[in-house]
Amino acid sequence: MPDSSFDFCIVGAGPSGLTAAYQLLKSGCSVVLIERQGRVGGLAKSYDYGGQIFDTGPKRFHTDDPIVLDFIQEITKGHITKIGRSTKVYFLGNYFEWPLQSKDLLKMPLGVSLKCALDLLKERPITDKSSFHQYINSKYGETLYSVFFKPYTQKFLRWDTEDIHSDWASTGINRTVIDKRIKANSLFDLFKALLLPAKVETEFLYPTEGGFGGFYEQLLGLCRDYPGFRLILSDTIVRLSDDGKQFEAQTGAGERLTFTDLIWTGNLNALSGIVATQHTHVHYLNTIFYNLICRQQGVASRQTAQWIYVSRGDSLISRLTCMKEFAPYTCGEGHYNIIAELTDSQANPVYFRDPDRHIDGILNELVKMRFLKHRKHVESVHVVPVEDTYPIYHRGYNKDFGSAAAGIKKFSKRIHLLGRCGAFWYNNSDHSIRFAIEMAGQLLGRQRREFDYRAYFGGSYPAVGGPSPGNAGQGA
Ligand SMILES: Cc1cc2nc3c(=O)[nH]c(=O)nc-3n(C[C@H](O)[C@H](O)[C@H](O)COP(=O)(O)OP(=O)(O)OC[C@H]3O[C@@H](n4cnc5c(N)ncnc54)[C@H](O)[C@@H]3O)c2cc1C
Structure with missing residues (x-):
């Protein structure tokens, strides 16, 4: 077979693209994997600055899915370790453990605690199932909505919270902030947890070398063992035609490729721009990761x-990551390295155009938050701007995604939308892995049923006010 003709072309070499490639290669298929960046891993890349390792997005696997766990074991051959969990929120000028503990009651202004308690007594009906505001209000009350969820979400998504879909809360907040084993799923549960704190031992998995991204480097290594594999980096597809049996594609560098099926895990607008004459735009968020190499003595260990x-709605930082808390080996001796995340709108960027300009602001905030004792303890700052970090679930997102996916399917039913960007699914990397395994199985004819990825985790399903993204994405 000439090396320009393949069974499958996969666009995007993140967790889902790499997993799909590996599964298809193992079954004897040939695969060309095209990635617009110079390295594989997608959001799950790690950066190594002279032995100081920083992850980008994912910092741990959190799954009890046996199919995903087997896959992780197969790739790492046991080079993965269990780690615990620790999350805090910086809220009303204080640090709180999350889920909240009873001692935190004393740290909250009395008025806020009382208002939260009164919220418990109020009926909070949902009249609009797509409303983020109503969803949060019904579960946590108006006080927590206005002092915590609203400012955080508005700052994070750079979008008016009144136009945010409840799916953002059901897929996002429930997963990232609230531990499912504690079931702090409502204000009532929160108060119960507050008064009767139960110690929860959640376990995550983290690779024993190379940071979280080490996993995907290993996966790439395994793909390379197959002669039918080809990786094209720093390029993408710019033209695509379909004769009903085969696709012919042209890359930005001018290379021509032919293949039978296309799996798209990348930015959906880029694909729509190639295949659909008129297309609906879907919205993603960008994030700048400020990777700070810090001296251990400069960080306030209590925080x-x-x-x-x-x-805080007016702070640049939306989240901090302490790499050492995931894996001590990621930080050199005497160091305690931190990642500060600053999100930015893709439609109206404020920070992304000149990310270095905001280093000062980030460091000042860290001092003001009493997280850093002094800026002088930061030895160096590495700035990593990343596009398409989150799909934005605004009120009309289902309709927009359904319409974009329908336009793509109209062009060809042999285009398969996969992963966080491709299927527009606010997910974790383990979800992308599972989805890729299922899709590969389906394309290999091993299973007939489509994988219902929205039902697998999160989101209200079937979709409110539009075609189901899962079905639209898979052409049903
Ligand atoms: C801040 C943050 C923290 C997270 N924490 C965790 C965590 O702790 N645990 C966890 O499991 N998950 C976490 N996630 C989620 C995780 O990153 C995603 O679920 C996972 O990366 C999705 O994999 P994917 O392959 O579907 O998409 P991506 O990782 O987004 O990969 C898509 C790839 O496609 C490429 N691409 C896009 N468009 C094109 C194009 N037109 N042409 C060519 N290539 C293209 C991109 O460059 C990228 O490499 C986190 C995400 C973020 C942003």
């Missing part, structure tokens, strides 16, 4: 945790 969510 640290794996993740610290910063709820």
Whole structure:
């Protein structure tokens, strides 16, 4: 077979693209994997600055899915370790453990605690199932909505919270902030947890070398063992035609490729721009990761945790990550390295155009939050701007995604939308892995039923006010 003709072309070499490639290669298929960046891993890349390792997005696997766990074991051959969990929120000028503990009651202004307690007594009906505001209000009450969820979400998504879909809360907040084993799923549960704190031992998995991204480097290594594999980096597809049996594609560098099926895990607008004459735009968020190499003595150890969510609406930082809390080996001796995340709108960027300009602001905030004792303890700052970090679930997102996916399917039914960007699914990397395994199985004819990825985790399903993204994405 000439090396320009393949069974499958996969666009995007993140967790889902790499997993799909590996599964298809193992079954004897040929695969060309095209990635617009110079390295594989997608959001799950790690950066190594002379032995100081920083992850980008994912910092741990959190799954009890046996199919995903087997896959992780197969790739790492046991080079993965269990780690615990620690999350804090920086809220009303204080650090709180999350889930909240009873001692935190004393740290909250009395008025806020009382208002939260009164919220418990109020009926909070949902009249609009798509409303983020109503969803949060019904579960946590108006006080927590206005002092915590609203400012955090508005700052984070750079979008009016009144136009945010409840799916953002059901897929996002429930997963990232609230531990499912504690079931702090409502204000009532929160108060119960507050008064009767139960110690929860959640376990995550983290690779024993190379940071979280080490996993995907290993996966790439395994793909390379197959002669039918080809990786094209720093390029993408710019033209595509379909004769009903085969696609012919042209890359930005001018290379021509032919293949039978296309799996798209990348930015959906880029694909729509190639295949659909008129297309609906879907919205993603960008994030700048400020990777700070810090001296251990400069960090206030009482404030640290794996993740610290910063709820203040006017702060640059939305979340801090302490790499050492995930894996001590990621930080060199005497160092305690931190990642500060700053999200930015893709439609109206404020920070992304010149990310270095905001280093000062980030460092000042860290001092003001009493997280850093002094700026002088930061040895160096590495700035990593990343596009398409989150799909934005605004009120009309289902309709927009359904319409974009329908336009793509109209062009060809042999285009398969996969992963966080491709299927527009606010997910974790383990979800992308599972979805890729299922899709590969389906394309290989091993299973007939489509994988219902929205039902697998999160989101209200079937979709409110539009075609189901899962079905639209898979052409049903
Ligand atoms: C801040 C943050 C923290 C997170 N924490 C966790 C965590 O702790 N645990 C966890 O499991 N998950 C976590 N996630 C989620 C995780 O990153 C995603 O679920 C996972 O990366 C999705 O994999 P994917 O392959 O579907 O998409 P991506 O990782 O987004 O990969 C898509 C790839 O496609 C490429 N691409 C896009 N468009 C094109 C194009 N037109 N042409 C060519 N290539 C293209 C991109 O460059 C990228 O490499 C986190 C995410 C973020 C942003």
